[in-house]
Amino acid sequence: MxxxxxxxxxxxxxxxxxxxxxxxxxxxxxxxxxxxxxxxxxxxxxxxxxxxxxxxxxAIKRLNIPAFEWWSEALHGTARNGFATVFPNTTGMAASWNDQLLLQIFSAIGNESRIKNTLARKSGNIKRYQGLSIWTPNINIFRDPRWGRGQETYGEDPYLTGKMGLAVVEGLQGPKNSKYYxxxxxxxxxxxxxxxxxxxxxxxxxxxxxxxxxxxxxxxxxxxxxxxxxxxxxxxxxxxxxxxxxxxxxxxxxxxxxxxxxxxxxxxxxxxxxxxxxxxxxxxxxxxxxxxxxxxxxxxxxxxxxxxxxxxxxxxxxxxxxxxxxxxxxxxxxxxxxxGDFDSDNMVEWTQLPESLIACSKHKQLAYQMAQESMTLLKNNGILPLQKNARIAVMGANANDSIMLWGNYNGYPTKTISILEGLQNKSKHISYIPGCGLTKNEFIDSRFSQFKTPDGKVGMRATYWNNTKMNGTPATTMDITEPINLSNGGATVFAPGVNLEHFSAKYEGTFHANKSEDIHLKLSSDDLARIIIDGDTIINSWKARERVNVSDKIVHVEANKDYKIQIDYVQNDAAAIIQFDLGPLVKMTEKELLQKVGDAQVVIYVGGISPRLEGEEMKVNELGFKGGDRTTIELPQSQRDMIALLHNSGKKVIFVNCSGGAIALEPESRNADAILQAWYGGEMGGQAVADVLFGDYNPNGKLPVTFYKNDSQLPDYNDYTMKGRTYRYLHQAPLYPFGYGLSYTTFAYDNAKYDRRKGNLSLEVTNTGKCEGTTTIQVYIRRTADINGPIKTLKAFQKVSLQANEKKRVTINLPRERFEGWDETTNTMRIVPGKYEIMVGQHSDDPDMKKLIIYLK
Missing domain, CATH: 3.20.20.300 (Glycoside hydrolase, family 3, N-terminal domain)
Structure with missing residues (x-):
């Protein structure tokens, strides 16, 4: 038994x-x-x-289900997950009107993100921003230039947004015939x-x-x-x-x-x-x-x-x-x-991508090309391109700000070329005058680069704890090499593995004074913060649970002396903000500024705004912007005054505007000899600006948004109806229309024809100038009987490059389904039979627009 x-x-x-x-x-x-x-x-x-x-x-171990993180970001490069290639911000890439280049870029971004996930899986610990679910693209319509997150979109037009969005999806998800995403x-x-x-x-x-x-x-x-x-x-x-x-x-x-x-x-x-x-x-x-x-x-x-x-x-x-x-x-x-999350790596082709692709030279070249194609020349009275032997003065808060170029929802580049550095790479006849900020004609001349971490590297050492006591095992440590500028706006953690709320931090470094001078300490925080220098507490807001904003605390440092500086921070709940920099306060009179400019023949003023002023769910800032949204689209008055001062003194002024969306530049269109819209250009943005200004690259960027004359042209911000908004419904003349952008050459369009049977539009394009260049053919349509509909709507575009005096006949796909629109009689989207006007031009308000009339049954 x-x-x-x-x-x-x-x-x-x-x-x-x-x-x-x-x-x-x-x-x-x-x-x-x-x-x-x-x-x-x-x-x-x-x-x-x-x-x-x-x-x-x-992870659910009993069923062998691995851990999975759904929240990762890659708006214009693998974001918030260590070093990665940083491309221009999204509206900047939209200004390229190049969806094929965007496809290459997001294929590269997808590769970098996938590789980082493979590395995280091998470590056995997948953190936020290290997953395979990428929360991009943002395809909302940039209906109003005041929206702080508009810089994340592909502009104000539905068709352009759809084309660019398709490229993002294919690049991230991979070819449709792949077994695995x-x-x-x-x-x-x-x-x-x-x-x-x-x-x-x-x-x-x-x-x-x-x-x-x-x-x-x-x-x-x-x-x-x-x-x-x-x-x-x-x-x-x-x-x-x-x-x-x-x-x-x-x-x-x-x-x-x-x-x-x-x-x-x-x-x-x-x-x-x-x-x-x-x-x-x-x-x-x-x-x-x-x-x-x-x-x-x-x-x-x-x-x-x-x-x-x-x-x-x-x-x-x-x-x-x-x-x-x-x-x-x-x-x-x-x-x-x-x-392929449940299958072995040897079955999933994407897990075989080599780590060497992260921030590789090929990806940096793509970032460079996109930065060049994003550059949008709005005005040029003949001053551009510049001669490399010209005496040039560079001014403006964005000239030497590399972080500004990163935009928002960004990764961390291995190297960034600032606009100043890009210009200096082109010419030895450049002087830099750090004489003004974004909102005031004064600034702190940062000495942050004089910090060394405890182990001798450049920067400060950041230590984070997932408690408010600054004790126990740290959640993570990392080095910060730029002035500290961190917030949890948009549910952004300070570092991988750190809580969104209820955490603490210590930033420490040895500051070496290169010379004897008075240093301003600039500290902004939300919740508890203090600065300790050589054991003495210099700024103490340790009992307050509110926003701290200190910029007038002065300490004197002696040449060749080291100072141990520590910043403690505790976040209790809700907003988390810590910003820190130090350096002498620079403020010059108008006379002193003009003396600094001296005999310069040209002044390149690099201004605009910054991702620190516009973005997602931010605090009210020095311009009074609310929640990251702008309350005005006018250029800050201090910059406006500076450009006018330079112009009135007889200087030739080139204004380089950095922003995520439209800025009202009506006075600048009179006071500047040239205006270049540079967006937030990514890690290679500074080189691309210099290429355009010195003529080593012929600009071909086109606006993906309307640049309005001033605030008075904008409807109520909270009104979501389209009346009076964007080029499609704006009945006033803008300052610079949607699709606008100048070149160093000129183009002519002729003999446009539409083949209804093939669904093709063809036309002759001629480069009528003296140098090679690229034009973007833009095709708009309007149903003539639709009196309540858009003035015109983009339905096709194509970039064409031509040598000087070259002529080419170009065919553009414009199938019948592109004529779909709103039918008020049925309250549906459909192709309504009737008379349509096809308009072909170089921008949405082109006075030389070629027009065709067709009838659809």
Whole structure:
């Protein structure tokens, strides 16, 4: 009897071992992603499912499910994850009107991001920003230049935005015929988001005309969904018609999934589900459990946040069923299977990419090319290009600011060429006058580069703890080589592995004084901060739990002496901000400034604004901008006065404007001899500016946004209707129109013809100037009977490069479906039979626009 029991036990044990030796269906790579997701979902507990539905998804060891981080960024380069290639900001890249170059760039960005994930997986610890789900592109329409996050978009036009967005998606996700996605791209923010930043957690858009929704705000999403097969869509913070976007059945179920046909995954913006119930925000739910149920029922599959922890409670209360939760879980699991997240690395081609590609010379060359193509020349009275033997003075707060070039949502380049450095690379006849800031004609001449870390490197050593006591094992340490400028705006952590809130930090370094002088300490913080020099507390705001802003504290340093400087910081809750720099305060009179300029023949004034002044959910700054949004688009008065002073003194002035969007430059269009819109040019931006100014590169950038004359041309910022907005509905003359940009040569367009049968437009293009150049042919259409519709709408474009005096016949694809527009009789988007005007020109307000009339049945 005993032997029979042993035999039975042996058989059972062998069967169990045999079962575990076999692949379960979800572990079988020969099955489809849908089949694997279905099987795995059936094996999960409710609590496990809810954990997987949050951005920091933990590993589930019993099923061999690896940890997964849904939140990573790559707006214009792999972001917030160490060294990476930094390309121009997004509106700058849109100014290239080169979607094929953008495809190459995002293929490179995708490679860098994938490699960093592979390295993180091998380390066994995947942190935020190290994942395979990339929350870009931002394809919202830049409807108003005051929006601080407009710099993240591809401009104000639906068609241009869609074309550029397609390139981003393909570059990140990889070729459509690949077995595995390289990464998951994410179209955001659905729907119609474009500010206001300071109200975004409570703002409600009501009664938006259906025409504006379908003809302006949704086309780019439709393009990326139906043509690009984008894997993710992110829902926005605000409400539409009284319901938060992440909880709106109308927008997520009816419009996104039914009307647009989206089959992928919806992710929430960070903290958006909390906005459902937190007092003073949308307040459509009583608590986190109810808010989570509302979001999942509407179709939000993954939350950036922690409210979905309460989904099991919502199930117990009967507010949502587990079957409804399964719908979302299967979507997110399917996406992970399509990434190869459960398969061995030797099966997934993207895991074989070499680490040497990160910030490699080839990628830097792409950044350089895009920076060149982004440069947009707005005015030139003949002063450009400059002679390299000319005596030139360089001024302006952005001239020697490398961080400004990085834009926002940025990575960290291995080297940045500032605009000053780029100019000095071209000419030895350049003097630099650091005589003014962005908002005042005074500035702190930074001495931060005189810091050494405890182990002798340049900069300060930063140590972070995920507690408010500055004790225990640090979360991370890192070196900071530029003036400290950190905030948690836009849910940005100070460093990988550091909490968003409730953390502390110590910054320490040895400051070596090169000469005896008075040094101003500049400290700005939100919550507790203090500066200690050689053991003495010099600035102490350790008891206050409020914003600290000190710029008038002066210490005297002696030449060749070392000073140990320590900054302590504690963040309690809500906003986290720490900014620090030190150096002598420089303030010169107008007479002193002109004396510094001396006999310079030309002054290059590099001004504008900065990502420190415009961006996502920022504090009110020195210009009074609210939440990162601008309250005015006028150039800061101090810069305006300086340019006028230089002009009135008889100097030739070249104004280089750095900004993420349109600046009102009406006085500068009179006082400057040339204006170059340089955007935020990335790590190679300074070299590209110099190339254009000295004629080593012929500019061909075109504005992706309208440059208005002044604030008076702007409608109410909070009004989302398109009346009076962008080139499509602006009935006043702008300062510089959408699609505008000068070259050092000239072009002529002639003999335009449209072949309705082939869906092609052809025309002759001639370079009528004296040097090689590139023009961007822009094709607009208008349905003549549509009196309430856009003045014109971009429907095609093509870049063409020609030698001097070269002529070429160019054919541009303009198929019948491009004539789709809003039909007021049926309240639908369709091709309405009738008379259409085709307009071909070099910008949207081109007086030499070639016009054709066609009739569609």
């Amino acid at each position: 005993k032997s029979k029991q042993l035999i039975t036990l042996f058989i059972v044990s062998t069967s169990i071992l045999s079962l575990h030796a076999q692949h379960l269906p979800y572990q079988n790579p020969s099955l489809s992603a849908e089949q694997r997701a279905e099987d795995l979902c059936s094996r999960l507990t409710l609590e496990e499912k809810c954990k997987l539905m949050q951005n920091g998804s933990p 390289k990464l998951l791209a994410c179209a955001k923010h659905f729907a119609v988001h474009s500010g206001p930043e300071y109200l975004r957690h409570s703002f409600n858009i009501e009664n938006l005309p259906a025409r504006d929704l379908w003809e302006t705000y949704l086309p780019a999403f439709k393009t990326l969904i139906q043509e690009g097969n984008v894997a993710e869509v992110m829902c926005a913070y605000h409400s539409m018609d009284g319901l938060p976007c992440c909880g709106s059945n109308k927008y997520l179920q009816q419009i996104l999934r039914q009307d647009l046909g989206f089959k992928g995954m919806v992710v929430s913006d960070c903290g958006a589900i909390g906005d459902f119930w937190i007092q003073g925000r949308h307040e459509v739910a009583q608590d986190a459990a109810q808010a989570s149920a509302q979001a999942v029922l509407a179709g939000t599959d993954v939350e950036c946040g922690a409210n979905y922890d309460k989904l099991p409670e919502a199930v117990k209360r009967g507010e949502i069923s587990e079957e409804k939760i399964n719908v979302s879980v299967k979507r997110l699991l399917k996406a992970r299977f399509k990434l």
